Amino acid sequence: MHSFNIWRSIERLRCDFDIDINLILDGTSVQRGSDINAFELMRIARNLKIDGKSLLNGDFDLQRTAKILGGNKLSIPNKYELGMFSSSTSLKNLVNQFSRFGMKNYVLNKIQVDESFMHNHRPLSVNAVNDALYLVKDFISIEDLKNYSKANARDFLTKSYGQVVQQETSKEKVVEAMLSVAHYVERNWDYKIISNDSGNYTIESEQSEQMLDHSPKKIYTNSYINEMRTYFFYYFMELCGFKNHDVQITSQEFNINSKMTFKVITRGASFTPQASSGPKFH
Amino acid sequence: MKDYSSNITRSLRKHYGITQKDFSEMIDVRQGTLSKIESSQLELSATQWISLCDHFKIDPSALLYGKIEMLADDKFLCLDNATKVGSFKIPRKYSYNMGSTVRTAYPLIKFAEKQIGDEKTKELLKYLNVDPDYFVIQSHSLNLMFIHDFVNQLISKGLIKSKNVAQILKSTEASEVHSYVIDQLSKSKKPELAFKKFTQLLPRYYEINSNYDFIGDKKCLIRVEDNEHIEEMSFSEEFLNFREDFNLAHFKGLSQFLDFNGELKTVKTNKGWDIAYSA
Numbered sequence: 001m002h003s004f005n006i007w008r009s010i011e012r013l014r015c016d017f018d019i020d021i022n023l024i025l026d027g028t029s030v031q032r033g034s035d036i037n038a039f040e041l042m043r044i045a046r047n048l049k050i051d052g053k054s055l056l057n058g059d060f061d062l063q064r065t066a067k068i069l070g071g072n073k074l075s076i077p078n079k080y081e082l083g084m085f086s087s088s089t090s091l092k093n094l095v096n097q098f099s100r101f102g103m104k105n106y107v108l109n110k111i112q113v114d115e116s117f118m119h120n121h122r123p124l125s126v127n128a129v130n131d132a133l134y135l136v137k138d139f140i141s142i143e144d145l146k147n148y149s150k151a152n153a154r155d156f157l158t159k160s161y162g163q164v165v166q167q168e169t170s171k172e173k174v175v176e177a178m179l180s181v182a183h184y185v186e187r188n189w190d191y192k193i194i195s196n197d198s199g200n201y202t203i204e205s206e207q208s209e210q211m212l213d214h215s216p217k218k219i220y221t222n223s224y225i226n227e228m229r230t231y232f233f234y235y236f237m238e239l240c241g242f243k244n245h246d247v248q249i250t251s252q253e254f255n256i257n258s259k260m261t262f263k264v265i266t267r268g269a270s271f272t273p274q275a276s277s278g279p280k281f282h
Numbered sequence: 283m284k285d286y287s288s289n290i291t292r293s294l295r296k297h298y299g300i301t302q303k304d305f306s307e308m309i310d311v312r313q314g315t316l317s318k319i320e321s322s323q324l325e326l327s328a329t330q331w332i333s334l335c336d337h338f339k340i341d342p343s344a345l346l347y348g349k350i351e352m353l354a355d356d357k358f359l360c361l362d363n364a365t366k367v368g369s370f371k372i373p374r375k376y377s378y379n380m381g382s383t384v385r386t387a388y389p390l391i392k393f394a395e396k397q398i399g400d401e402k403t404k405e406l407l408k409y410l411n412v413d414p415d416y417f418v419i420q421s422h423s424l425n426l427m428f429i430h431d432f433v434n435q436l437i438s439k440g441l442i443k444s445k446n447v448a449q450i451l452k453s454t455e456a457s458e459v460h461s462y463v464i465d466q467l468s469k470s471k472k473p474e475l476a477f478k479k480f481t482q483l484l485p486r487y488y489e490i491n492s493n494y495d496f497i498g499d500k501k502c503l504i505r506v507e508d509n510e511h512i513e514e515m516s517f518s519e520e521f522l523n524f525r526e527d528f529n530l531a532h533f534k535g536l537s538q539f540l541d542f543n544g545e546l547k548t549v550k551t552n553k554g555w556d557i558a559y560s561a
Contacts, residue, residue, distance in 0.1 A: 003328070027283060038331030039285035042345045052342035053332045096465035100487060102351030104465065106341035138339050138354045151466075 003036045005058030006044070013048075017066035023047065051109040064112050073114040076124070080113070084123035085188050085210060091129050092118035093151040097144050098136045107135045121155075126188050126211065133224060140224060149231030157239050189229070203233065286348035286418075287331060288322045293418035294338050295320075297353070299368035309334045349388070351462075352421045358486045359383060361511060362423040370422075373411040379511040380423035382489040384416070385459070387429055390436070391417055393453040397441050406435055426491055426512060430521045437520050447527035448534065456535030462487060464539045473542045473559060477504060480536060492529075492554065504533075507554040526555045533557060 013019040021032075026047050028040045036044070045052040049068050054060040067075035091113065095104045108115055111131050113124075133140075188211035194202040295305045306316040311330055318324035326334075335342040339354040362380040365372050394403040404414045410431055416422055436442045442450070457464060463483050467476050474496060481494035481504070491512050495505040506529065517525075530548045537546065542559075549556045 006328070036328050038287050038326040038328050038345060041328035041331065042343055043283065046343065046346060052328070053336070056328050056332050099465045100352055100462040101354070101356075102341050102344070102349075104461075105343065109343075 003034070006036050006041070006055055007033060009055065009058050009060070009062065010044070012062055013066060013069075017062065019066055019069055023069065045109070049109060049114065050112060051106060054110060061112055068112075068114060073116045074122075075114075076117060076128070077112050080111075080125040080128040083125050083127075083211060083213060085208075086124050086126035086129050088113075088118045088120070088122040088124050089155050090152055091124060091132060093148050093155065094129060094132050094136075096151070097148045098139055101136075101139050103136055103139065107132045110135055130225070137224075142227070145224060145227050146231050146235075149228050150235040152228075153232050153235035153239055156236070205229070283346055284348065285325070285345065287326045287345050288320050289348055289415060289418055290340075290344055290350065291316075291326070291334065292320045293350070293415040294334070294340075296370050296413070296415055297368040297419055297422075308337055348418065350419045351385075353419065356421045359421075359423075359488070359490055361490060364423065367416070367422060370413055370416050372416075376410075376412065376425050376428040378425060379514060380425045381491045381509070381511060382424045382426055382429060383420065383487075384422045384424055385420040385487070386489050387417065387424060387432065388420060389451050389454045389459055390429070390432060393450045394432075394436060394441070396453050397436075398439070406432070410435070425515075426517075427515055430515075430517050433521055433524055434518060437524070442524060444523065444527065447524060448531040450528065451531045451535045457539065460532075460536055460539070463536070467540060473537075473540060473544065474502070476540045476542070477533065477536075477559070480533075502559055504557040504559070505551070505554070506557060507551075526550065529555070530557060533559075 010021070010024055013024060014021050024044060024047055027043045030036055030040050030044075041056060042052050045055045048055065048060075048065050050060045050065060061077040061079075064075050064077045095107050095118075098104065098107070105115075111128055113128060188208055189205045190208045192204045194204070295302070300308070302316050302320070303313050306313040309316075309330060310333060311319070315324060319326050319330075331345060332342060335344075340350050344350050359381075363378050364380065365374060365377040391403060391407075394406065398406075407414045407417070410428065412428065433442060451459065463480055466483060467479055478496060484490075484492075484494070490509065492506050492508055495507070497503050497505050526548050530546060533546055537543075544560050546557060546559045549558065
């Protein structure tokens with residue numbers, strides 16, 4: 001029964017998108033219409049640059065597959081082209097963190113994003129990051145979330161938006177300045193800062209209307225997402241010159257939206273960016 | 283490209299110490315069918331394979347490469363003493379101070395397969411009293427004595443010579459061996475930063491047999507010294523020379539991914555070796 005789904009997809013690629021069947025079946029000895037065993041399934045999936053389960057179930061984006069096979073490696077599924085307020089950088093750091101489990105190619109094949117798409121900072125729907133996160137959920141540890149957030153903060157400061165961030169964060173009130181550029185990272189969240197006389201800051205964030213237009217609300221109930229964002233701010237501040245022990249996170253609240261309260265004690269050396277003003281979001 | 287489904291199936295079952303009867307129920311096949319799949323008399327169906335991968339949370343493409351990097355319940359490497367992993371039995375001389383992993387031995391095994399073929403490599407592993415299926419899961423612990431014995435076997439067969447050590451890493455692709463590490467490194471004008479990150483990742487991922495220190499004014503020297511537990515082992519001179527060259531080859535293999543075109547050299551010391559690099 002499952003070979004039926006496979007053949008249906010293959011026939012559609014052949015007929016609707018003019019993909020050479022020899023390219024699809026390369027390295028296998030299957031006869032058209034015959035039963036497909038595990039090895040052949042994986043060979044065909046490899047040829048199509050998708051994962052085996054999606055091929056078995058016939059649930060992958062044929063149009064994107066055709067574009068990839070046609071040489072357009074930067075093509076991504078249509079569903080990730082809506083509300084592109086997150087980035088390929090975020091996805092890259094997430095999959096790299098889990099590559100030690102051999103999950104990198106699996107996740108990329110599953111969500112149908114080619115590795116070359118992540119070589120440069122490009123806009124991408126947060127749904128791609130969230131789908132990737134779902135696929136690695138059984139492997140996640142707090143340490144992984146911290147490492148991911150750290151890599152994201154570093155990339156944000158050194159590669160994507162270096163000059164913009166430097167201009168803003170060189171100001172005295174760095175926390176406020178940082179949040180004023182937060183929308184360069186993504187526009188999925190709105191932020192509000194509350195500071196009090198004793199030097200405590202509270203960052204409250206909620207989903208932006210733009211994000212709600214494109215992403216179902218329920219996906220952001222995942223506490224991993226909130227943990228990742230909190231650590232992102234933490235490491236961002238550390239890279240901006242606040243020494244590790246100088247920023248104390250005193251409380252966190254996670255539900256659909258999040259709240260993080262912290263105290264800044266001293267500020268260390270200034271951050272020196274390496275890169276440019278960064279691309280614009282679509 | 284080969285079909286490694288029987289190797290992967292056997293290895294997973296043994297890793298979790300599950301009988302064929304229980305395993306066949308888990309993946310919904312008859313016990314007789316599983317037995318034939320494991321002995322390569324019968325092919326796994328596409329549905330059975332995906333069901334197995336879902337159950338054990340592994341990347342289905344492991345079937346094409348014959349290895350599993352890490353399992354979901356794996357922790358980072360720690361010094362281990364184990365005569366049994368699941369239903370894998372480990373000879374006593376290889377079961378103490380296990381500060382290395384199959385991942386470290388992977389290039390050597392691939393090199394042997396290329397030189398003498400799959401079957402003779404299996405025979406060699408069996409001769410050393412280890413189950414070839416143990417080497418499917420890259421995070422399985424090993425001690426350095428196993429690598430010593432395996433290398434000495436290859437040396438005695440004339441396969442490893444002082445001049446071809448670098449070739450061993452090339453017999454796989456360096457990017458495959460170091461894939462996780464490469465993903466964590468960023469290209470930098472300062473190679474010491476990348477090398478330092480590499481040496482920080484080594485103990486979590488590959489092995490904890492050696493300690494790496496960056497010394498000197500310009501930090502252009504990496505001092506490699508064995509950790510205490512290695513002192514309990516005794517190695518042949520040939521192996522020690524091999525190890526030094528092999529370690530250097532790892533750094534050289536890594537250099538190409540960091541755009542580092544400088545020179546790397548090793549110098550023997552009392553407790554290990556120094557790796558010097560210059561831009």
